[in-house]
Amino acid sequence: MKRYDLIIVGAGPSGLSAGIEAAKKGLRTVVFDENEKPGGQLFKQIHKFFGSKEHRAKVRGYVIGQQLLEEADRAGVEVVLNATVIGLYQDKEVVVKRGDRIEHYKGNAVIIATGAAENMVTFPGWTLPGVIGAGAAQTMMNLHGVLPGKRVLMLGSGNVGLVVSFQLEQCGCEVVALVDAAPRVGGYGVHAAKVARTGVPFYLSHTIVEAEGTDCVTGVTIAEVDSTFHFIPGTEKHFDVDTICLAVGLSPMSQLLKMAGCRMVDDAKKGGQVPVCDPYGRTSLPGVYVAGDVAGIEEASSAMIEGRMAGIAAAEYLGYIGKDEMESELASLDKALDGLRQGMFAPQNRGKQITETEEGIEVSQNLLLHGYVADDELERYPGVTHKSGVHPVIECTQNIPCNPCQDACKKGCISIGAKITSLPIVVEGSECINCGMCVASCSGQAIFLVDEDCGDGTATVTLPYEFLPLPEVGTKGKGLGRDGKAVCDAEVVSVKSMKAFDKTNLLTIRIPKEYAMKARFFKAV
Amino acid sequence: MSERIKEHPILGVQEKGRLVRFTYDGKEVEGYEGEPIAAALKAAGVMVHRYTQKEHSPRGIFCAIGRCTDCVMVVDGVPNVRTCITPLAEGMKVCTQYGVSEKPFEEQ
Numbered sequence: 001m002k003r004y005d006l007i008i009v010g011a012g013p014s015g016l017s018a019g020i021e022a023a024k025k026g027l028r029t030v031v032f033d034e035n036e037k038p039g040g041q042l043f044k045q046i047h048k049f050f051g052s053k054e055h056r057a058k059v060r061g062y063v064i065g066q067q068l069l070e071e072a073d074r075a076g077v078e079v080v081l082n083a084t085v086i087g088l089y090q091d092k093e094v095v096v097k098r099g100d101r102i103e104h105y106k107g108n109a110v111i112i113a114t115g116a117a118e119n120m121v122t123f124p125g126w127t128l129p130g131v132i133g134a135g136a137a138q139t140m141m142n143l144h145g146v147l148p149g150k151r152v153l154m155l156g157s158g159n160v161g162l163v164v165s166f167q168l169e170q171c172g173c174e175v176v177a178l179v180d181a182a183p184r185v186g187g188y189g190v191h192a193a194k195v196a197r198t199g200v201p202f203y204l205s206h207t208i209v210e211a212e213g214t215d216c217v218t219g220v221t222i223a224e225v226d227s228t229f230h231f232i233p234g235t236e237k238h239f240d241v242d243t244i245c246l247a248v249g250l251s252p253m254s255q256l257l258k259m260a261g262c263r264m265v266d267d268a269k270k271g272g273q274v275p276v277c278d279p280y281g282r283t284s285l286p287g288v289y290v291a292g293d294v295a296g297i298e299e300a301s302s303a304m305i306e307g308r309m310a311g312i313a314a315a316e317y318l319g320y321i322g323k324d325e326m327e328s329e330l331a332s333l334d335k336a337l338d339g340l341r342q343g344m345f346a347p348q349n350r351g352k353q354i355t356e357t358e359e360g361i362e363v364s365q366n367l368l369l370h371g372y373v374a375d376d377e378l379e380r381y382p383g384v385t386h387k388s389g390v391h392p393v394i395e396c397t398q399n400i401p402c403n404p405c406q407d408a409c410k411k412g413c414i415s416i417g418a419k420i421t422s423l424p425i426v427v428e429g430s431e432c433i434n435c436g437m438c439v440a441s442c443s444g445q446a447i448f449l450v451d452e453d454c455g456d457g458t459a460t461v462t463l464p465y466e467f468l469p470l471p472e473v474g475t476k477g478k479g480l481g482r483d484g485k486a487v488c489d490a491e492v493v494s495v496k497s498m499k500a501f502d503k504t505n506l507l508t509i510r511i512p513k514e515y516a517m518k519a520r521f522f523k524a525v
Numbered sequence: 526m527s528e529r530i531k532e533h534p535i536l537g538v539q540e541k542g543r544l545v546r547f548t549y550d551g552k553e554v555e556g557y558e559g560e561p562i563a564a565a566l567k568a569a570g571v572m573v574h575r576y577t578q579k580e581h582s583p584r585g586i587f588c589a590i591g592r593c594t595d596c597v598m599v600v601d602g603v604p605n606v607r608t609c610i611t612p613l614a615e616g617m618k619v620c621t622q623y624g625v626s627e628k629p630f631e632e633q
Contacts, residue, residue: 046536
């Protein structure tokens with residue numbers, strides 16, 4: 001039996017982060033992961049992350065994955081792949097299946113960072129080939145470069161459903177509808193808005209009646225549900241699709257902890273059965289820690305911080321650092337984690353209906369019902385202002401922990417202030433130089449540079465564009481409204497792609513000036 | 526292979542292994558060495574991986590990360606191989622799985 005100071009189960013964002021911290025402090029650390037490649041789900045995340053600089057905001061998930069792997073390598077973390085941990089026993093004995101072999105290891109401390117598994121829902125036809133998890137779609141398209149389907153219906157309007165819908169469109173699939181039984185969009189409004197403006201219709205208070213097909217999916221019927229989630233007869237809608245994607249939540253994979261005898265608790269807000277643990281991941285068993293989604297569903301940014309916390313706590317437990325060092329390091333991580341757990345979507349607000357922003361502004365109901373802010377709701381947000389010449393229009397309407405926009409503008413046009421969840425404001429008297437950094441830096445793709453009146457009856461709108469083919473200057477097409485419907489003729493007058501934009505292209509379209517505050521996407525015709 | 530993403534707006538052109546041949550139910554198919562068998566099959570338009578023992582109902586890719594076992598097939602004579610996490614190798618013999626056999630039910 002081989003012995004390590006620290007055995008970590010799971011090489012995702014939290015497990016790797018834990019390993020890096022622990023190895024830096026001198027612990028002999030091994031990470032086991034059942035997959036062929038490390039990184040967990042990070043390498044499937046191609047969008048820019050939210051948060052602030054310390055949370056690696058505006059860096060795309062797969063790049064964060066690469067950074068973590070490099071750090072782990074430098075720190076001397078041993079990562080063992082194709083190694084499934086099948087048992088966690090008394091005295092921290094870890095049983096690992098590698099190929100056809102069973103190996104036994106002993107850890108002086110153990111961190112479980114196994115993450116979460118996707119939930120599913122059942123309906124007639126749900127077992128047909130073509131009904132897939134949203135994670136499967138991400139795996140196929142972003143890891144293996146294979147289209148998950150051509151015409152897709154997405155079930156689930158949480159961040160996973162929204163982000164994956166956008167990703168499906170980015171690789172050329174058509175998302176015919178985004179459906180959720182809940183009466184309101186569950187994920188970030190900015191994620192919803194970027195999907196809606198491409199023309200995906202949202203069906204809230206709807207769910208799947210049936211998937212059709214004999215050998216694989218050929219169509220789907222959805223219908224509206226009432227407040228008790230019963231179908232309302234006569235509201236059925238049919239779509240021809242080859243793929244139905246399920247994004248209906250995640251459950252912690254906490255089985256190893258239960259097996260080891262950790263005290264467990266059922267907590268719906270955390271996504272299911274989770275170990276009882278303190279803020280640094282200490283479970284009821286001395287020397288056994290948890291980090292990331294296994295201790296409660298959140299997201300990769302917080303999982304990385306939790307991982308570091310558990311790694312530090314384990315180092316102190318084994319005497320590699322003193323209590324004072326641990327406490328000072330944990331205090332700064334506490335602050336970072338606290339920053340992420342703020343705002344309307346914070347864990348403590350899960351399930352609550354929020355009607356006003358922290359600033360006391362009414363929340364856009366249209367955003368919650370249809371995925372986009374309605375024209376008559378827009379003007380009440382502080383990022384939406386008017387002036388002559390090019391200026392930023394920031395359609396960020398919910399309090400989420402994210403602030404790259406304020407650092408992006410070197411001219412100080414955009415301010416969020418000390419509170420990371422505050423809505424961005426356009427600073428009065430500031431001078432926009434049309435550099436586009438704010439447009440490219442907004443992880444929510446919610447910033448536009450608008451010249452409302454070019455003096456010749458036209459206006460220009462610069463928008464973020466992450467699709468192929470990239471239109472060329474001179475391309476004629478339609479300006480689409482926030483609802484994805486064509487509102488006016490549009491012509492591409494500028495296309496900017498710079499390294500600093502990190503693959504977000506900036507498309508400037510010329511449109512009739514009365515549509516300056518309406519057109520937010522471009523479609524070539 | 527129209528089901529493959531030629532160029533991705535964020536990920537660019539993905540690097541793949543060597544193009545190799547394998548068989549799917551006796552037919553010759555191409556895929557990239559080292560990619561999951563399921564990815565190669567999906568790219569070739571295959572949806573049904575197996576039929577269940579009791580109901581004879583079709584199953585295909587569901588989770589794509591080796592968890593649900595919906596996508597298992599008979600690979601080189603071995604049944605219940607999770608095709609979504611098993612790397613493709615040249616000359617592999619991949620067969621639709623009927624129950625736990627590569628023989629269709631009427632021949633079992």
